Amino acid sequence: MRFSSPFLLVLAFSCVVLPAASSAVGYDDAWAAIFRAQSSIETAYGGVVEAERAGGDVSRLIADLNGALETLSSARRSLDEGDYGSASNYAIEAERRALAVSDGARLMRDEASRVASNVRVLIGISLAVLLVALGVFSHFGLRWLRNRRVRETMRMGVEEGSAE
Amino acid sequence: MDEETTVLVAVGVAAVLVFATVVYITFQPKPANEFMELYVLDSNHGTVDYVRNLGVNEAVRSYVGVRNSMSTAQYVAVYVKLSNNTVSAGPCPLPPLVRYERVLAKGETWEFPLNVTVTRTEAQGKYTAVTELKVNNTMLKDLRLLAEGGKGYRMIFELWLYDSSSESFQFAGSWGKVWAQFWFNLIIPK
Numbered sequence: 001m002r003f004s005s006p007f008l009l010v011l012a013f014s015c016v017v018l019p020a021a022s023s024a025v026g027y028d029d030a031w032a033a034i035f036r037a038q039s040s041i042e043t044a045y046g047g048v049v050e051a052e053r054a055g056g057d058v059s060r061l062i063a064d065l066n067g068a069l070e071t072l073s074s075a076r077r078s079l080d081e082g083d084y085g086s087a088s089n090y091a092i093e094a095e096r097r098a099l100a101v102s103d104g105a106r107l108m109r110d111e112a113s114r115v116a117s118n119v120r121v122l123i124g125i126s127l128a129v130l131l132v133a134l135g136v137f138s139h140f141g142l143r144w145l146r147n148r149r150v151r152e153t154m155r156m157g158v159e160e161g162s163a164e
Numbered sequence: 165m166d167e168e169t170t171v172l173v174a175v176g177v178a179a180v181l182v183f184a185t186v187v188y189i190t191f192q193p194k195p196a197n198e199f200m201e202l203y204v205l206d207s208n209h210g211t212v213d214y215v216r217n218l219g220v221n222e223a224v225r226s227y228v229g230v231r232n233s234m235s236t237a238q239y240v241a242v243y244v245k246l247s248n249n250t251v252s253a254g255p256c257p258l259p260p261l262v263r264y265e266r267v268l269a270k271g272e273t274w275e276f277p278l279n280v281t282v283t284r285t286e287a288q289g290k291y292t293a294v295t296e297l298k299v300n301n302t303m304l305k306d307l308r309l310l311a312e313g314g315k316g317y318r319m320i321f322e323l324w325l326y327d328s329s330s331e332s333f334q335f336a337g338s339w340g341k342v343w344a345q346f347w348f349n350l351i352i353p354k
Contacts, residue, residue: 045239045267046328052236058269062237065267073265077302123187130183134176141172 030075030084033091037072040098041065047105054112061101061108068097199340200238201231202323218317219351220282226346228321229275232268234339239326241265241333244278244299246309247345249316254343255335256320261307262299280319285350292352314350321345 044065052058075090205227206213215224232238243260251258266274283303284296292314297304311317323342324333336342 042239042326042328042331045237045326048267049236049328052270058237062267062269069265069267080302127180127183127187131180134179138169138172138176142169 025084025088027079027084030079030087030091033088033095034072034075034079037068037075037091037094037098040095040102041068041072044068044098044101044105047102047109051105051109051112054109055116056105056108056112058105058108061104064097064104065101068094068101071097198234200234200240200323200325200336200342201229201340202242202321202342202344203229203231204321204344204346205229214346215348217351218282218348220285220353222351223279223281224348225277225279226319227275228264228278229273230266230268230323231273232270235270237267237269239265239267240274240336241324241326243320243322243324245320245322246294246297246307247318247320248309248311249318253318253320253345254337255322260322261297261304262302282350285314285352287352292350294350311350314352316347317350318345318347 044061048058048061048065051061071090071094075087075094078084078087078090204214205211206215207225207227209227214226218224228242228244230240230242232240242264244262244264245256245258245260247253247256247258264276268274277300279298279300281298282294282296283298284294286293286295288310291310291312293308293310294317295305295307297307309317321344323336325336325339326332327334
């Protein structure tokens with residue numbers, strides 16, 4: 001089987017130039033990727049704290065965020081070793097994980113806020129029901145007390161009359 | 165208003181007040197005694213067997229622990245520094261050799277091993293300089309920390325907390341016992 005010259009040229013290009021281009025990540029690119037990942041992790045941490053303050057269980061989010069931190073640590077190590085391609089890839093992965101944590105934290109915070117709001121409404125309703133119950137109790141209680149006093153007064157009057 | 169009415173109204177108001185107080189106390193965040201803690205243990209997980217004399221290429225193992233007793237999760241960094249007896253500590257002004265970061269849940273304790281090996285020294289008159297050091301898997305080169313006769317080196321461990329308002333790590337000095345150190349002398353090869 002014979003190959004034409006253009007075909008061989010394209011093959012040589014794809015074998016040599018393309019892999020070189022894809023791995024041609026410089027120090028600046030890797031450093032920028034690490035910087036972005038670090039920022040994303042910091043933002044995600046802020047989201048986790050907000051979700052926790054809203055009453056959410058953030059243990060899973062913290063575990064995921066620590067996963068992102070470990071990946072970022074690998075990125076920094078690769079950067080120090082001069083492996084900028086790996087550093088960039090690790091940093092991108094760390095950023096992706098941190099963004100997922102941010103999304104999860106936002107959902108959890110909203111859900112926790114909704115639950116807290118429902119609890120507040122429930123307390124308000126309970127308070128209103130309690131007040132109404134107290135009002136009804138007072139109304140009928142007062143009537144009962146008044147009737148009892150009238151009956152006692154009438155009985156006292158009959159006893160006085162019979163004594164005369 | 166007759167006596168019975170007054171009693172009933174008073175009981176009603178008291179009931180509402182008691183209910184409102186119970187609800188308020190239940191939903192108020194509890195006042196917390198917030199603090200952070202950093203500790204360093206020797207290779208036996210104790211506090212008595214810290215290395216005192218260290219030879220070149222001799223590994224020393226210790227354990228660094230951080231406890232979060234704050235009311236929320238904390239993003240912490242442990243800075244590991246090498247210093248001598250001329251530099252102040254708490255915090256030490258020298259840059260960290262390595263840093264370890266983690267997010268700690270409320271009440272969580274994080275402990276990790278730390279292996280330190282001095283791999284190269286240089287004699288400079290009556291001084292000795294540590295020029296290469298390995299901390300866990302990280303090799304650190306081109307150091308230049310001098311100590312007279314190789315005596316009075318110390319590994320310093322500091323706890324820094326991420327502060328969202330300044331978007332940076334801040335030394336956690338106001339949050340408890342947040343730095344520790346162990347001293348060692350280098351056994352200089354003849």
